[in-house]
Amino acid sequence: MEYMALRYTVGLDLGGTNIKGGVLDEGGGIVAKGMIKTEAESGPGHVIGRLGMLAERLMREAGLGKEDVDKIGVGTPGPLDPAAGLVLSAPNMPGWKMIRLKDELMGVTGMDVKVVNDGNAAAYGEYWTGSGRDERVQHMILLTLGTGIGGGVVIDGKIFSGAHGAGTELGHMIVKPGGRPCGCGQLGCIEQYASATAFAREAKRRIDAGEVTSLEGEVTTKDVFDAAADGDAMSRAVIDRGIDYLGKACVNLVRIFDPQVIVIGGGVIAAGEAVMGRLRRSFDDQTWTVREERVEFAAATLGNDAGFIGAAGMARG
Ligand SMILES: [Zn+2]
Structure with missing residues (x-):
């Protein structure tokens, strides 16, 4: 066998506030990582310059030259044409x-550069080196x-990205026909019920409606989970309701894709059993009984690194 030098990939995760990035080896190991401000207010040309600057800084820190790195993978928010590397628009x-x-x-x-959807990048990151890294796992959400x-x-x-590169938009599955209006123009999308911000919004609604609770005024998602852990019944009801909708979404996903693992990410998973245990019970309560469910639920393990790790992984092809 011919000797092959180790090859590396740069992964970048473009967000409205920060750009995160890393240099990864062939096994997905992080050789260098870092973050800079996006400075989005200065426009696309400036931001693209900063993406390049971060990539070069990380390669320098890793002691690598351009000849050692195959590709740069960039995860971006908003709709895009991945084949052309064209960003149609980006929120914020x-x-x-x-x-x-x-x-x-x-x-x-x-x-060489490959542009991918940031949600897909995070999913691929968890699949490659996070919660789905077990080689027996080939189907994961x-x-x-x-x-x-x-x-x-x-x-x-x-990664499954559909016929037009628009897949998947899991946050915009409709779980309540005619439900709350979503920023996307649809009614009743799952993100209106079970995103981190939705928990805080629902608590605020109930406080304003005069429900009995230990919470008052402006509340954060963390306040709601903390109050629920301290026994506040209203906060528990808010979380139960959101997680029940999430359970419903997971039933639909399992019916369509039959995954081995559904991984849940985001800050709220720090609440542990309040989210993961509750979700499993909600799923089991709502799913069918015609055959045994073998899907597992797991908390994400890569945190904010998932996006750049997955962007690098997807760029490797
Ligand atoms: Zn929506």
């Missing part, structure tokens, strides 16, 4: 309309409970 980033990110970042760095709900679907070890 002024001027991001029809930006040829792949071509422009290749121009800045002189390196990630749901990240954040400001909205993001995530992705891994089938046969590969």
Whole structure:
């Protein structure tokens, strides 16, 4: 066998506030990692320059030159055409309309670039080196409970992104027909009920309606989970309701994809049993009985690193 030098990949995770990144080896090990401000207010050209700057800084820290690195993978928010590396628009980033990110970042760095959806990147990251890293796991779904709900679907070890590169938008599954309006224009999307912000919003609604609770005024998601842990009945009801909708979404996902593992990410998983145990029970209560369910539920393990790890992994192909 011919001798092959170790090859590396750079992964970048573009967000409205920060760009996170890392250099990964072939096994998904992190050789260097770091973060810089996006400075999105200065426009797309400036941000693309900063993506290139972070990539070069990380390679320098890892002691690597361009000849050691195969590709840069970039996870971006919002709709895109992954084949063309074209970002159609990006929420919270002024001027991001029809930006040829792949071509422009290749121009800045002189390196090959692959652009992927950030939810898909996080899902691939968890699959590659996180909760789904067991080689027996080939079918996995990630749901990240954040400001909205993001995530992705891994089938046969590969990200499923649909016929037009629009898949998947797991946060916009409709779980309540005619339900709460979503920023996407639909009614009753799961992210209106079970995202991290949805828990705080529902608690606020109930406080304003005069329900009995130890909470008052403006509340954060953490306040709601803390109060529930201290026995506040209203906070428990808020969490139960959100998790029941999440359970319903998971039943639908299992009916369609039959995954081995559903991974839940986001800050709220720190509440442990209040989320993961409750979700398993909610799923078991709502799913069918015609055959035994073999799906497992697991908490995400990579935290904020999942996006850049997965972007690097997907760039490897
Ligand atoms: Zn929606």
